[in-house]
Amino acid sequence: MKRFLLTICALTLIHTFGLSQEDLDLSYYLPEGTTYDPSIPKPAEVIGHEVGQWHVTHDKLVQYMLALAEASDRIQIEDRGKTFEDRPILLLKITAPENHQRLDAIRMEHLGLTEAGASSLNPEEMPVVIYQGFSIHGNEPSGANAGLAYAYYLAAAQGPAIETKLKDMVILMDPSFNPDGLQRFAYWANSNRSMHLNPDENDREYHEIWPGGRTNHYWFDMNRDWLPVQLPESRARIKTFHDWYPNILTDHHEMGTNSTFFFQPGEPSRVHPLTPGRNQELTAEIGTYHVKALDGIGSLYYSEEDYDDYYYGKGSTFPDVNGSIGILFEQASSRGHIQESENGILAFPFTIRNQFVTAVSTMDAAWNMRAKLLDYQREFFTEMRNSKGKTAGGIIFGDSKDGARAWHLAEILQRHRIRFHELGSDTEIDGKKFQKGYSYVVPLDQKNPKLIKAMFEKRTTFTDSIFYDISAWTFPLAFNLDYAETARLPETGPAITELNPRQGTVDQASDYAYLFEWHEYYTPKLLNAILEKGLRAKVAKEQFQLGGTSYDYGTVMVPVQGQSLSSEEMHTLLSGLAHESGVSIHGVKTGKTIGIDLGSREFDPINLPKVGLLVGDGIRSYDAGEIWHLFDTRYEMKITKIDTDYLDRADLSKYTDIIIPGFRGGGISESMANKLKKWVSEGGTLIAYRNTAQWLDKHEMLKLEFRKDTLKAENISFEQRGDFQGAQVTGGAIFEARTDRSHPINYGYKNENIFLFRNTNIYLEPDSESYNNPIQYTTAPLQSGYISEENAELISGSVPLKIGRTGRGRVVLFTDNTNFRAFWYGTNKLLMNAIFFGHIM
Template sequence: MKKITFLVIVFTQFISGQNDITLDYYLPQNVSYNANIPTPKEIIGHEVGEWHVTHDKLVTYMKKLAEASPRISIENRGTTYEGRPILLLTVTSEKNQANIEQIRQDHIRLTENNSNALNTDNMPIVVYQGFSIHGNEPSGSNAALAAAYYLAAAEGNEIDNLLNNTIILFDPSFNPDGLQRFAYWANSNRSHVLNPDPNDREYDEVWPGGRTNHYWFDLNRDWLPIQLPESQARIESFHHWMPNILTDHHEMGTNSTFFFQPGEPSRVNPLTPKMNQQLTKEIAKYHAKALDKIGSLYYSEEDYDDFYYGKGSTFPDINGSIGILFEQGSSRGHLQESENGILTFPFTIRNQFTTVLSTLEAAKNLRVDILNYQRDFYTNARSEASKTKNKAYIFGDEKDATKAYQLAKIMKSHLIDLYEPTGDITINGKDYKKENSYIVPKNQKNHRLIEAMFDIRTKFEDSLFYDISAWTFPYAFNLDFTETTTTGNKIDHLSIKKGSINKESSYAYLFEWHEYYTPKALNMILSKGIRAKVGKTPFFVEGKDYDYGTIMIPVQNQKLNKTALYNFLKKTADVSHIDITAVSTGLTTGIDLGSNDFEALKNQKVALIVGNGITSYDAGEIWHLFDQQYNMQISKLDTDNLNRTDLDRYTAIILPNMRGNALSSSIINNLKEWVRNGGTLIGFRNTVNWLKNNDLLKINLKEKEMTARNISFEQKESFSGAQVTGGAIFEARIDRSHPINFGYKNKTLPMFRNTNIYIEPNEQSYNNPIQYTPKPLLSGYISEENLELLKGSVPFQVQRLGRGRVIGFTDNTNFRAFWYGTNKLLMNAVFFSKIM
């Protein structure tokens, strides 16, 4: 009984402490503060940590600080998908603010030629501090309230010295939409009497959670691909300033303590200089000292790594900067039990706040060393680049200008110089058309970043990866590429290919299926009620070859008259960046335009199953693909409501990666009946197992039991982790005549894989239109055992069920929005399933 009474007293103390929290809990003691600077509570109506700050309140406070303090300037760099501002504060001394552009230009000069004339003893260091890129890891953005107040209001020699020698780029919320979503959840489930019970609803947010942005993307994987508006804003800021240190404040499991980098020493990308990690260790000493002072437990050089350059704490490392990851054990709400005692939200905020200041102290004290490191990084990079002489990469696709443009756009955003070939050229049997190709000279400032983007690596020091092990961009875009000594003309401004239609026709219009945006064009045509057909075999007419999958629009018997049809197709070509050709005859070499080998196409009504049990990342990628890339309607059907949904409205239903038994037996029966009546069910990743187990897809899987031999208990985690295929790139042979491969010009296709699902090939060879080659590994890590299983397996199968089709993909063809090269596989499954 005494023990229970003691626990009640402890809980009451924690609860009381949470409700009575003041700003003094976070701020350094013995520091005076400017009374003219408003505290967070005076603006947002509650103390830091009392409630979860919503993004709108965070924005309001940051704007008020900028109005009140001459140390702070503020800019809105754009908006999220939900229309929220993407703010950046620049914090420094009033004197520096008056000369900020000259300081920036001098700082950039440190990365250029002839930087030795600059005296780093007299230069400020630039620190980019960013918070809560995962919206349900909120202690970072809530700490930003206290940190911004401290930087604006603190007085004395210490803060003056810091601000005179430091430019702070302060990003209070990396993920505005996600932060808002999670704050709503935590606040709407907060009790007056705070309850630390981890079973309480407060600590179990509804699907998809607040981690991601509007389209359910993990923004911390988008620093290199920069496909999302939040990423585009911060990468522009990064290159505008070239900060010396970038911090990324996260959270981890409730039972964890606090982590700061460096991470696992054996998992650092080999392209990262060793001095980067040495300086990271020096900075880490300041975090340890600061956390020791407040009694917080922590660890370093474990768990996390610096391999994938698409993460916020690793992207800086290939750009002459130092990335620092912080991970705080999460309260996930306001107060929660943990193995380390009752974990309060204010405590998590205080740790983040403490390391904001320790980072700035380290930057101030190591300022000259870190500035010199940045200069040396680019000096050494230029030296490496000069040894490449006139070598370059060339990439392109003779049939698809858009994919090449999209990769060029990414590289241009990273300030990489691009050149256009002076004419069409052929290298190693691949044709590079002038208007569809780009040359990337190796001998330029961002040489190391270029090598990181084109990196092909199959040997690794460690077999464990926190994220993917390969991201080779030309493979991701399914582009032809090679090294070359070809030169060209520098491109100052990128422009996407314009669409065209050559003339008005009285007979028919044709366009090949190769260009990236052809699904957008076809959807516009079918949605307008215009009849269109797809050619199943190649043909030649009026001086031009047409490949598998060519779309034909007859002029006669359409709902639009001849001129109106032409005008509509002209608009369609323009917005879809495709070429449409008018023809005057149906007589061809090959199949004639009236042949039965032209199949009529129907307007597609597509649904996407989302909700509990579905991986939100995968679902969001598909939603984004339809909504943003192809401008196609897609209905999101929640798993909780599927029993009440009229499936007959839809021609195709997509089932992303699924965990457990997300769908009830009645839903399964409804889906089976819907397929039998003519629907197309498309499943990805683990859903392939579900399709098999529920007799929707008859396949055999290749499996091998992994038995540990001479593995100690200590090595157990490493042994099992080595069997994870977290993300690598493999070569598949494709049958171009199969409708799933319409629009692909090569006989092989780079495929991204992050599962260990291996389908045995069908006994009928024509049922294996995509099959991994005998030597499939192109780039990345896979264990020897899994590589053997992969060889000859098939990542795709399609089978009839009644009048419908069931399609299974073992892997994600839409990975993180930048895997443009395999996006069309899903669109082919949607539009052409009936002829498979």
């Protein structure tokens, strides 16, 4: 009764009077009956406000964690690197003081459970390891704010109960999975907070401006990068994961304001087949501790609904293919300090408390289930070692024209501690040619073949037709690489322990011209750097041979004469650029070739692009951020982010290209549309994505014929309507298309097929003139993932690309994202081709 009255009192004060340190006390969160070490600072003593009174900014969160580590002998702190905005990526290692004296020995013994010889270890005598992470989405802040109270509890709580548990466990605590996003949202919530808290859902406090605080600096969803590992925050946490192999990993999120609290297990029919059944049993048993904890404070909750355990790129699912247990928590969000909801007034401190009690219940579950969890981990890896017949052979992948894409896939393998080798000699498997120096071999007979299968497999049959996230992510298809599974490994070199960056060269100095093919991934970076130096360059629209070398469509020529640099200066410059980009450049002494000569009209000049990217209201921030990231971090090309808020006032004449990422709706007025249409007609290239298709068609900027779904809901009950509609969603699958390699949009691709990611249901009829369909889906294009039967018929033979002229300019439309989540390396060049070669399409 005392606890209940304290809760009612606290929420009444919050609702009626706003917050002060006197109104809200740390005891609201902490378990009753526990004493605390007075030498350990409370959060308010360091950050200047009580937990939940304000949204903690990342700098204050760091300040408090450093203060705890200084004051407590239970905590070691590690700075694992920096975010894009230069914020520290911290990890707290929390255990009993005596364990810190042998922490690395504990870690090595724990890793022994995953290795041969694990049978000699006794789980009854080993500490359990849990990894608890908070607020990977920055505008889901109750987790990171709960981390303040939870870290204090772990550092300061006294008594046999907590001290015994800490002797038997190591807690890896990540106080903020997404520092940049957390900082952005805290600023928004605090700067719009009234002194007298207003729960009206229409208040500005609860409606962030674009792009919101969910994402990191480049507007990526950080909770989709656990498997691709493309971002600095992800690289830090994946290193921690593989350094420790925690038994439980928790991921604290938020959901809609009118919800309650969710914990896993999720939908039983939506678990990836590679996840062992025992994993879900243990997940359910851990859930019983959350039930007890939430019942104890009167909080509503649910489980086994809504959320799935399918995509291994999520924090709560990635552990499941690595012998660990991933747990997702979803708390109804106040999205500020206090908000109306259908469950009554939802106060920020209440959301924090639910996250706090489930962090503690996770700790309780880990301690009580310690032997089970450790034994499960040992069994997971032992089973794979004992089934070597099933894991014989391996996978080979590469591209004989592009070493960089294969290198970057190998880089992901290395981050996941997957063993791989460079191909020992050229070989051919299943009609695919693999070249030494451009290919890698991954044996399946190693520590975790399940993780390898999760990355490389193609899957097209499913027990459920609804997915919380994508249904396919087959890495060699995402990288558009040749690959094959083989029962017998080809000749290989030793395992690669250090993956050195690829470097290019200029084979010889020339007084005539330099040539490089467009195949390598970083050729756009090289070409842009050349053009930025004021040098002239041209692109070959036909194939030719020179000096015994064959040159493909899209080969770039840089003539020596008539340039702003001398031949010696050009050689020095190109040598440096080749080295940085990993692209090989050939110096030639003559313009006479077999095919088009170097002075032919079939070489078209290339202009330095100046690119604008529409951002702001109405634009999908994920899509825009992926493009920004591609230009800024990979190709080192300047891109101007033009907000829809001031598009009407912007001078567009300076831009050669403008990109419109996918729409979320609204954002671009009629006057803006007319302005863009005029700009195109005067010679600009407009590059648009996804559901911008309907907008282009409406404004007569591109003539499109859509294939429509005629499916009707027959014999579907009201209860079944959600599943019926959900089954028609193409949430993320991979499809094969044929290409016309002579078309500029396909320059740099050596194969006549390409693998495309798709998560829309936009299906376009092909043009009657075949040469206007440079990319067209095959008749049965599905390679991996889920698509309904109805949509499979619509996509067959349709086109994912349309190019049209408007006046002197062009419009290029992609029905789907070519830059998905930074790891879809295989189609990045389609955008670059539209940028550099749009004028000749």
